[in-house]
Amino acid sequence: MTQGNGSQFIAPATKPITAEDFAGTDNTSIWWLSGAGFLINSRGTLIMIDPVLTMKPGSPDICEIGHRMLVPLPIVATEVPRLDTILYSHLDDDHLAPVTAPALIRTGGLFAGPVVVVRELANLGIPAEQYRSFRINETLRIGEVEISFTRVDHSWQNLDPEKYGPPYGPEDCYGFLIKTPDGTIWYTGDSRLLPEHLEMSGVDLLLLDISNDPYHFGIENAVKLANTLASADIIAHHYGTYDGSDVLAFNGNPDELASAIDGSESRFHVLAPGERYVLKG
Numbered sequence: 688m689t690q691g692n693g694s695q696f697i698a699p700a701t702k703p704i705t706a707e708d709f710a711g712t713d714n715t716s717i718w719w720l721s722g723a724g725f726l727i728n729s730r731g732t733l734i735m736i737d738p739v740l741t742m743k744p745g746s747p748d749i750c751e752i753g754h755r756m757l758v759p760l761p762i763v764a765t766e767v768p769r770l771d772t773i774l775y776s777h778l779d780d781d782h783l784a785p786v787t788a789p790a791l792i793r794t795g796g797l798f799a800g801p802v803v804v805v806r807e808l809a810n811l812g813i814p815a816e817q818y819r820s821f822r823i824n825e826t827l828r829i830g831e832v833e834i835s836f837t838r839v840d841h842s843w844q845n846l847d848p849e850k851y852g853p854p855y856g857p858e859d860c861y862g863f864l865i866k867t868p869d870g871t872i873w874y875t876g877d878s879r880l881l882p883e884h885l886e887m888s889g890v891d892l893l894l895l896d897i898s899n900d901p902y903h904f905g906i907e908n909a910v911k912l913a914n915t916l917a918s919a920d921i922i923a924h925h926y927g928t929y930d931g932s933d934v935l936a937f938n939g940n941p942d943e944l945a946s947a948i949d950g951s952e953s954r955f956h957v958l959a960p961g962e963r964y965v966l967k968g
């Protein structure tokens with residue numbers, strides 16, 4: 688892993704995700720897609736979270752949302768063969784990418800997220816029969832997997848509401864609690880730390896946003912959450928992907944957390960995009 692572009696931490700070198708990774712399995716596997724995105728294959732049930740998987744046409748390193756990528760994508764949207772659901776945490780384009788979303792219609796997956804997100808998915812051309820909005824604490828069951836929608840606070844427009852518009856409210860951005868036959872995964876979503884986050888239990892794998900932005904956990908609270916969920920494995924994300932040493936939301940550094948997370952040697956995973964992690968519940 689390298690430091691580049693001033694002080695920016697770059698993710699480990701990408702490994703390709705292939706068609707075989709979408710086949711039926713006897714376990715639950717997780718891949719970081721880069722940025723804030725994940726693929727989960729739970730015994731053949733296929734879930735994507737916040738995929739940003741398209742490059743600008745003709746450009747080797749500028750992605751669809753205009754950022755130069757520090758690492759290549761492990762798979763592009765047009766090569767994703769099949770999905771059961773695509774979960775969207777919120778509207779920001781490094782989560783809901785406007786070229787990737789329609790490119791995933793052909794996977795047959797159900798697009799799911801908050802009401803405002805689903806409204807935007809409709810604008811992007813997702814057919815009505817292929818999307819559904821959910822409220823906090825509602826559940827979506829797909830095969831043997833049960834997904835519930837957890838609370839976040841990501842009201843970053845408060846930085847300057849005149850410039851950025853109304854701040855995201857409590858039903859505009861979600862996290863996802865994903866119960867599989869092999870254990871429970873929690874994707875916290877982009878959020879400041881809430882008291883209820885510290886009351887979560889039964890989490891086997893924490894997909895932890897480690898960016899150091901005031902409307903995210905920040906290092907101190909990411910460590911606090913990791914140490915509260917003391918028996919969970921952790922996969923770091925929301926860092927090392929997009930060029931922007933001056934953008935706090937892109938500038939997490941796993942090294943800054945590792946020494947403060949209890950037992951980090953065995954449970955804090957700094958995966959390459961496209962590297963498989965097998966859930967041990």
Ligand SMILES: Nc1ccn([C@@H]2O[C@H](COP(=O)(O)O)[C@@H](O)[C@H]2O)c(=O)n1
Binds near residue numbers: 781843935
């Ligand atoms: N001028 C700005 C505007 C926004 N931000 C931060 O960007 C983040 C939005 O992207 P997410 O991945 O977090 O959804 C948000 O956290 C803002 O704090 C900024 O730094 N400067």
